Structure formats: structure tokens, C-alpha cells
Amino acid sequence: xxxxxxxxxxxxxxxxxxxxxxxxxxxxxxxxxxxxxxxxxxxxxxxxxxxxxxxxxxxxxxxxxxxxxxxxxxxxxxxxxxxxxxxxxxxxxxxxxxxxxxxxxxxxxxxxxxxxxxxxxxxxxxxxxxxxxxxxxxxxxxxxxxxxxxxxxxxxxxxxxxxxxxxxxxxxxxxxxxxxxxxxxxxxxxxxxxxxxxxxxxxxxxxxxxxxxxxxxxxxxxxxxxxxxxxxxxxxxxxxxxxxxxxxxxxxxxxxxxxxxxxxxxxxxxxxxxxxxxxxxxxxxxxxxxxxxxxxxx
Ligand SMILES: NC(=O)c1ccc[n+]([C@@H]2O[C@H](COP(=O)([O-])OP(=O)(O)OC[C@H]3O[C@@H](n4cnc5c(N)ncnc54)[C@H](OP(=O)(O)O)[C@@H]3O)[C@@H](O)[C@H]2O)c1
Numbered sequence: 001x002x003x004x005x006x007x008x009x010x011x012x013x014x015x016x017x018x019x020x021x022x023x024x025x026x027x028x029x030x031x032x033x034x035x036x037x038x039x040x041x042x043x044x045x046x047x048x049x050x051x052x053x054x055x056x057x058x059x060x061x062x063x064x065x066x067x068x069x070x071x072x073x074x075x076x077x078x079x080x081x082x083x084x085x086x087x088x089x090x091x092x093x094x095x096x097x098x099x100x101x102x103x104x105x106x107x108x109x110x111x112x113x114x115x116x117x118x119x120x121x122x123x124x125x126x127x128x129x130x131x132x133x134x135x136x137x138x139x140x141x142x143x144x145x146x147x148x149x150x151x152x153x154x155x156x157x158x159x160x161x162x163x164x165x166x167x168x169x170x171x172x173x174x175x176x177x178x179x180x181x182x183x184x185x186x187x188x189x190x191x192x193x194x195x196x197x198x199x200x201x202x203x204x205x206x207x208x209x210x211x212x213x214x215x216x217x218x219x220x221x222x223x224x225x226x227x228x229x230x231x232x233x234x235x236x237x238x239x240x241x242x243x244x245x246x247x248x249x250x251x252x253x254x255x256x257x258x259x260x261x262x263x264x265x266x267x268x269x270x271x272x273x274x275x276x277x278x279x280x281x282x283x284x285x286x287x288x289x290x291x292x293x294x295x296x297x298x
Contacts, residue, residue, distance in 0.1 A: 013037055017064070091147035111141065114132035131145075176236070191251050195232065227285035234252040243290055
């Protein structure tokens, strides 16, 4: 239905919760504003049950939830707030959609995984690997996944990793790439964690893959979508500066030395084998980074 309607140019209406955020903005641009119903703070609050009345008035065919409590360290102390937005809001939205045959899509994170204690370190996590989150943020996102699929097995839960992209939020937030460029300009010594391996993903590449994915109408469930390849945050920062041709003082540190409040998995690369089976793939992280830097005003 999704593919037919999109291709036929039908005025399919797609609600995007968190439409001013990084991923919400990229999806809105690609889908086209004439089809998108933007749902974001301050007019729309996904944690408020009244938001369902707003959705009802919009007559949508598909609801994509990109809103989230993403402050991984703050979630350690603001547990209630993290669960309200990452677990209870998605289940409220998915229950509403399931009852009305509206396709529901929501996003989760590589931080649902923990550290492998024995064999398998350095092997990308598959959708069927056991989640064992190390942080409140990870637990709240994992609870959201479980609750959504419990209410609506047709829903899509898409796990991704290290997102960066432009946003239209009124809050002054910077993604990792823009933050590195700002610190690079300030001439300070930059300490970046070198013992956490990830696959940083641009919202442009993820949004394009999500739309192709929806077009192929696969069964509901969990899907991993992140850049190909892997690197440490330190290697990612080094690539940002190399591509930009600047050489600030960049120092690798361990997670323990960095001392963030929340624990992160030391290896959280997500296997792409399941989406490869659908004929989908995301570019290598370095290719997407070059594209982002080519368009970045920083
Ligand atoms: N960012 C990452 O590195 C990363 C990594 C893995 C997975 N993910 C997941 O990917 C998804 C997209 O992340 P993102 O980076 O695009 O997030 P984002 O940039 O923070 O965007 C989230 C949007 O939702 C809005 N929002 C916050 N609370 C809301 C509420 N109660 N009701 C409605 N809207 C609300 C935010 O508004 P304000 O800006 O005003 O708060 C913002 O516009 C999330 O599910 C996230 O957990 C992200």
C-alpha cells in the first residue's frame, strides 16, 4: 500500500512525531512537506494522551515516531522522563495505530546491547541477539521496543547508531560532527573515546533507506539500519578533521578516563544482514560523512 500510494503520487499523509529533530527533518524533506503532517513540541507532546486527538484530526496513513529522550547521561538521573518518552509514548502511539490499521514506525538504538563477556566480541549484533542494556537510556528504549511490538506486531522498530544530521529544533543542540568542528575552531585539546566501536550514521542516508524499506512492505518487527563499516569515536573525529583539512590537538581516551555518567557498550555495531536480505544497504560511514561535510555550513 505504502509503495503503491507513494509511486502513484497519491496524497498519502504521513505523520512524523519529532519532525523538527535530526531524523524527523531528513524524513520530512525526502517525503515532501505536502505529504507530511509534522508533529513536534511545543504544539504536539507525544507524552500527553491528548496528542491522540490531534493525530485523529489529521487522517494519516502512516505514523513515524522519531521523538526520543536522547540525553544518555541525563537519563541516569531523569529516569521517569526517559521512560515517559522512550517507552510509554511509543506504546500509546502504537496502540492507537494498531486499532486503526495505521502503519507505525519507531526508532531504537544500538545501546540496547551490552558487552559480550565471552566469545563474539567484535561481531556485529543481529536483531535476534539478546539485548542487555547498560544504561537507563538503553533500558527505556528496549522497554519501548518490547511494548510497541507487544501491542502491534505489524509495527516496525528500527535500531540505528550514532545519528548526525541537521535539525530544525529551537533548542541549540549540536550533533557529534558539528560539535567536533566547533571545538576544532576553538583551538582546544579535544579528548575523544577510542574504546567504543560504532557505525556513525547520517540521518540523510537513514531516511532514504527507511523510505525504501517502507516501500518493500516487509513483515513487522525489529530491523537494524546503520552505516556500513565501523570505527571508534576517536577515529570518527580524526576523519572529520582529516576531511576538513584541519589538525587540532586530538587525544584518544578510554571510556573510563572520559568518565561519562552512563555506561556505553564497547562494541555496538549493528549487523545489516537482515536488511541486505531485502536488497537494502546504507553507505560506508566515511562516504556519508564526506557528503555531510560537503553540505555543512560549519
Ligand atoms: N541521536 C543519536 O545518536 C541516536 C542514536 C541511536 C538511535 N537514535 C534514535 O533515533 C531516533 C531519532 O533521533 P534524533 O537524533 O533524530 O532525535 P532528535 O534530533 O533529538 O529529535 C527528536 C525530536 O523530537 C522532539 N521531541 C522531544 N520530546 C517530544 C515530545 N514529548 N513530543 C513530541 N516531540 C518531542 C524533539 O524536540 P526538542 O528538540 O525540542 O526536544 C526533536 O525535535 C530516536 O528514536 C533516537 O532514540 C538516535
